[in-house]
Amino acid sequence: NLASRLESANRLYGTEILIGEGTFALAREHVEVREVDLVRVKGKHRPVRVFELLAMKGELPAEERARVETFEQALIAYRRGEFARALEILVPLARETREDRTVTLYIERCKAYLEAPPDEGWDGVYEFKQKTG
Secondary structure, X not given: OHHHHHHHHHHHHOOOXXXXXXXXXXXXXXXXXXXXXXXXXXXXXXXXXXXXXXXXXXXXXXXXXXXXXXXXXXXXXXXXXXXXHHHHHHHHHHHHOOOOHHHHHHHHHHHHXXXXXXXXXXXXXXXXXXXXX
């Protein structure tokens, strides 16, 4: 069920291969990834961390690694509800990586939450209410 959702979610994030945290735990010694989101699929209560598969271990160019680290800082701010801070990180990153749909998606989410803050108790989890794509 999760694999099917993630396959469809590639369109949402502009990614080619998404993996869940279980797969990442098994492959972490062999792959380079970027954490993309924390999601809850329909019918499940426990959220799952989702990762974009980027390269085999040691094959990610230094510039790309730097962008991944920058994105991770924005993701931390986003999950803390620090949407303005996340935007401070994401907007320059978007200029650098114009075709990164994941970055654009988070910019859209941050702007929306600054206009209409999430409910108290917001946990940063994105809910797949139906099959994506």
